[in-house]
Amino acid sequence: LVRIYSDPLKHIPGPTIARFTPLWLWYISWKGVECTEIDALHKKYGPVVRVAPNEVDISDGRAGRLIYVKNGGYLKSPVYRNVDINGFMTIFTTADPAYRAPRAKAVAPLFANQQVIQTREQAQQITARMIAELERRKAESAGHPVDVLNLFRAMSLDTMSFCLLGEPLNSIDRERFPATDFVDAVASAGRFFILPGWLFPTVEYLARIVHKNRHAIAASTQHAQDFVTRVVDRSISEEKYVARTYQGRLLSIGISREETIVQVLDILFAGTDGGGTVLSLLARLLADHPQKYERLREEVMNNSTLDAQALPYLSSVVKESGMRVDGLPFIPAGTSVGISAYSLHLNSEVFPDPRAFSPERWLKPSEAMLRDSAYFGQGSRQCIGRNFAWATLCWGAEGLVRSDVLRGARSVKPDVGNHQWFNSVSPDGKHELIWED
Numbered sequence: 001l002v003r004i005y006s007d008p009l010k011h012i013p014g015p016t017i018a019r020f021t022p023l024w025l026w027y028i029s030w031k032g033v034e035c036t037e038i039d040a041l042h043k044k045y046g047p048v049v050r051v052a053p054n055e056v057d058i059s060d061g062r063a064g065r066l067i068y069v070k071n072g073g074y075l076k077s078p079v080y081r082n083v084d085i086n087g088f089m090t091i092f093t094t095a096d097p098a099y100r101a102p103r104a105k106a107v108a109p110l111f112a113n114q115q116v117i118q119t120r121e122q123a124q125q126i127t128a129r130m131i132a133e134l135e136r137r138k139a140e141s142a143g144h145p146v147d148v149l150n151l152f153r154a155m156s157l158d159t160m161s162f163c164l165l166g167e168p169l170n171s172i173d174r175e176r177f178p179a180t181d182f183v184d185a186v187a188s189a190g191r192f193f194i195l196p197g198w199l200f201p202t203v204e205y206l207a208r209i210v211h212k213n214r215h216a217i218a219a220s221t222q223h224a225q226d227f228v229t230r231v232v233d234r235s236i237s238e239e240k241y242v243a244r245t246y247q248g249r250l251l252s253i254g255i256s257r258e259e260t261i262v263q264v265l266d267i268l269f270a271g272t273d274g275g276g277t278v279l280s281l282l283a284r285l286l287a288d289h290p291q292k293y294e295r296l297r298e299e300v301m302n303n304s305t306l307d308a309q310a311l312p313y314l315s316s317v318v319k320e321s322g323m324r325v326d327g328l329p330f331i332p333a334g335t336s337v338g339i340s341a342y343s344l345h346l347n348s349e350v351f352p353d354p355r356a357f358s359p360e361r362w363l364k365p366s367e368a369m370l371r372d373s374a375y376f377g378q379g380s381r382q383c384i385g386r387n388f389a390w391a392t393l394c395w396g397a398e399g400l401v402r403s404d405v406l407r408g409a410r411s412v413k414p415d416v417g418n419h420q421w422f423n424s425v426s427p428d429g430k431h432e433l434i435w436e437d
């Protein structure tokens with residue numbers, strides 16, 4: 001009754017249920033269809049829709065500056081605290097700028113372009129290992145599908161651990177890398193991400209104890225934790241692992257050993273899933289578009305001096321695989337607001353024919369395309385690893401194309417679908433390619 005008679009958001013359209021309860025939002029989030037459902041609401045109601053009693057979703061990229069950039073952007077939602085680890089807030093989960101600032105500042109030099117470029121040789125060594133493994137799997141496949149998602153995630157994990165933590169986790173040589181269940185478990189907890197803090201721990205605990213893979217998840221999490229503990233302890237005892245490593249830089253500003261372990265575990269997940277998924281999409285798209293593959297291969301093979309990040313068509317291919325006022329209704333203070341990358345990137349007014357694989361669109365992008373590109377988020381809380389992630393994706397793509405391992409391949413399922421949880425998660429955990437004679 002209170003909502004009927006006094007509702008500060010009553011002028012914002014949306015499904016009636018969203019006015020009274022967040023249950024509908026929790027349900028579509030759990031089901032992995034949040035982005036498509038909310039995007040459909042935008043098509044019906046316009047650029048601002050109410051998705052829960054105190055939550056509004058915007059699809060117009062013009063609001064991005066106000067929400068994420070101006071004066072440091074709005075504070076992150078408290079639901080991020082659901083994924084604190086062992087009671088510690090991380091750079092990712094905290095809403096408190098004063099907590100985040102010293103930690104983010106300590107590690108920032110590692111992600112400056114001049115520093116990222118220093119890691120190229122290490123990253124290329126890992127790419128070469130990945131390609132040798134892919135060649136081996138291709139040779140043995142005898143016309144059967146080959147999953148590249150797990151291999152590319154292993155590559156992202158090894159690249160990140162080698163370049164940022166000082167030691168590779170050595171995941172590539174195995175059929176299924178040992179940290180897989182840890183990464184998968186964090187990704188699937190993303191289905192409960194938006195639950196309020198009083199409810200999340202119980203639901204997550206229950207989901208974990210009934211999970212059919214619970215023993216494998218526990219072993220895999222232990223594997224990741226043991227590795228992280230080892231690299232942190234080495235940075236405590238050996239001077240040379242301080243200035244050039246993520247953990248060393250945190251320890252050097254007085255962050256405790258226990259918190260440093262947590263901060264490193266956090267990026268172990270952040271840096272594995274995104275890179276692996278983007279590279280899998282890229283490989284499948286190139287396999288299914290031979291003409292675009294030839295154009296890219298020509299650019300790569302004719303270049304012997306430039307860094308792969310400076311190749312215009314290659315950058316366009318990577319961008320095309322990655323994928324988050326005026327004239328809008330007033331939204332009162334205290335409302336939770338956000339723009340989804342899904343709605344931004346699939347807006348045909350900004351990205352014509354948004355579902356087509358068209359790297360060419362990035363050769364001369366419009367201002368609106370640049371404004372609405374949100375694959376690393378936007379503003380003060382965008383991805384701290386973006387320069388590193390971007391560089392390693394370009395180097396990985398270059399390595400794949402140079403080796404020509406994708407020639408003759410096609411993707412098994414052109415559309416694998418996705419669970420739209422916090423991360424985009426492949427429903428059957430695979431991105432498969434097939435080489436037929």
Ligand code: HEM
Nearest residue numbers: 091092267270271274275375376377381382383384385389
């Ligand atoms: C292709 C790879 C990657 C993609 C697509 C990606 C994407 C993103 C996005 C969209 C956000 C914003 C999330 C939000 O606001 O809710 C984010 C935040 C973050 N990312 Fe990444 N990321 C990638 C790789 C990495 C790597 C390699 C690292 C670390 C080495 C990393 C560390 C982080 C951290 C710590 C945050 C939280 C920043 C903050 O809240 O201040 N990411 N990432």
